Amino acid sequence: MTSSKKYKALFLDRDGTINVEKNYVFRIEDFEFIPGIFKLLKSYQNKGFKLFVITNQSGIARKYYTENDYFRLNDWMIQQFQKQGIEITKVYHCPHHPEITGECTCRKPEPGMILQAIHEFNIDPVNSVLIGDKKRDILAGEKAGIGKNLYIQNLLQAGLD
Template structure:
């Protein structure tokens, strides 16, 4: 079985911008390439797991999301990092109804488990919202990190709250 490093996109991989879908607005978070390289060198597969309700809301299309995702994966590759897959939830509960993929549900994590033979228990998730951490708990991931560079969270169900990616 494979260990995985699961990363939320907005707020972990890139600086949070509401409903980001344009390449020119995308800025990587400091330390993301180093974090990924560290875990890739330890044999972890790397996945992005991201809620993208902007698709359901009509703010951007899935095609625009796919273009940005392809570009992002290529940027990682330029740094010698393989992103196995970008899992995303295009739904919004008030528009699309309930789904199993939108975090705090763990559908995207379970999909990766099935598709890539991932050992969820020994994997890691890094998120910037408590809903990310809740998804990791539902999936049985033992190690989760809440990336909180702005010191918003005092408490979390995460294994650890970190203010820099280097702390993971």
């Protein structure tokens, strides 16, 4: 018997939301977690949310770093969350840039990465939340039908609660 239970999800942008925005972060030594991000993710996890990261990584298309560089940093980031008792369900990335690789459906503000997660993990978008730092993050969430789309800056000002 298969479960038709729908899950709620927290979708997070990476650069500027999970870590401090610096140009094209791909090295561990340049990755700096936003203060309070562990507490924020832990609180959503404790409320039964599955946690997803959705990140544009045009630095790959621009050849600033390789996809292997990206995966190395991503694996390290996931391990840092695990050390805090936080389980990231999956990380989605878009390696494209429209001027280099052409248009795609995954680069935010397009909702492709979010829609893929909704499909793969039986997510209920209406009861899910997206947190990002740019308008394109919010637009992607709105296009995917995510119920609550929030700017990390507003959460930081409110103390991340």
